[in-house]
Amino acid sequence: MIEVRDLTHRYVTEGRGETLALSDVNLTIGNNEFITLLGPSGCGKTTLMRAIGGLENPTEGTVEVNGSRVKGPNLDCSVVFQNFALLPWATILDNTAFGLEMRGRSKREAREIAREFIAKVGLTGFEDKYPKELSGGMQQRVGLARALAVDTPVILMDEPFGALDQQTRRYMQEELLKIWENDKKTVVFVTHDMEEAVLLADRVVLMSARPGRVEEVIPVDIPRPRNQEGIERTPEFVDLKEHLWQRLRDMYRMGAK
Numbered sequence: 001m002i003e004v005r006d007l008t009h010r011y012v013t014e015g016r017g018e019t020l021a022l023s024d025v026n027l028t029i030g031n032n033e034f035i036t037l038l039g040p041s042g043c044g045k046t047t048l049m050r051a052i053g054g055l056e057n058p059t060e061g062t063v064e065v066n067g068s069r070v071k072g073p074n075l076d077c078s079v080v081f082q083n084f085a086l087l088p089w090a091t092i093l094d095n096t097a098f099g100l101e102m103r104g105r106s107k108r109e110a111r112e113i114a115r116e117f118i119a120k121v122g123l124t125g126f127e128d129k130y131p132k133e134l135s136g137g138m139q140q141r142v143g144l145a146r147a148l149a150v151d152t153p154v155i156l157m158d159e160p161f162g163a164l165d166q167q168t169r170r171y172m173q174e175e176l177l178k179i180w181e182n183d184k185k186t187v188v189f190v191t192h193d194m195e196e197a198v199l200l201a202d203r204v205v206l207m208s209a210r211p212g213r214v215e216e217v218i219p220v221d222i223p224r225p226r227n228q229e230g231i232e233r234t235p236e237f238v239d240l241k242e243h244l245w246q247r248l249r250d251m252y253r254m255g256a257k
């Protein structure tokens with residue numbers, strides 16, 4: 001369970017003043033829940049995700065993960081970044097094994113587990129390649145394998161498919177859903193794509209324009225397993241998308257005034 005209480009975050013940049021990124025955010029996320037954070041650009045989605053992972057120390061308020069207050073990088077969470085964040089000098093196998101070694105596994109054990117997760121994301125045969133030899137979609141599969149391999153109860157994903165072309169993105173969304181449905185974990189997934197937010201989520205957390213607040217929490221009661229083609233035809237999907245679009249459009253209009 002993740003408990004975010006009264007979270008406010010201000011970035012202070014020397015000589016350029018302060019940015020109030022989040023204001024009084026409250027949110028409870030259940031175990032094994034898939035949450036998407038959606039909101040206008042710059043509303044603080046990444047900041048909230050980083051605060052949950054202990055990568056950002058909030059100005060006010062608290063985050064608890066499984067009953068423990070987060071005070072620094074949190075070993076209960078693994079992160080998948082938009083730009084993959086792979087080590088360019090390490091092979092796919094070593095990139096995937098890295099987090100396991102950091103958590104104290106022997107090299108042999110880490111590599112064994114890494115191979116299993118490389119297979120899960122469909123990259124068997126690429127273990128000895130380097131990141132630059134792989135397409136963007138394949139690199140992000142490595143990012144996913146690395147995050148899954150450490151087997152944390154929480155996975156934080158910061159627009160992980162944002163840099164991919166539309167087809168690859170769709171494929172990756174479906175792969176992620178399959179993996180998550182087989183081995184559920186708590187996922188906090190940042191996106192600015194309404195369709196992606198609805199396709200993946202148990203609940204969509206809609207945030208207001210900066211300073212980010214929780215504007216609305218919207219349950220997605222569309223049955224799983226889901227895929228893009230199937231879901232697009234459901235009236236629930238169409239209605240949710242329309243609702244989100246109206247809310248976001250209002251926020252952009254307010255921002256433009």
Ligand SMILES: Nc1ncnc2c1ncn2[C@@H]1O[C@H](COP(=O)(O)OP(=O)(O)OP(=O)(O)O)[C@@H](O)[C@H]1O
Binds near residue numbers: 011
């Ligand atoms: N390290 C930083 N120093 C100063 N300001 C920052 C820093 N990181 C983020 N900000 C500012 O805080 C606000 C929230 O940023 P954040 O990246 O959390 O938003 P976001 O909703 O994830 O944005 P986007 O959808 O554009 O990726 C923005 O105005 C951003 O410019």
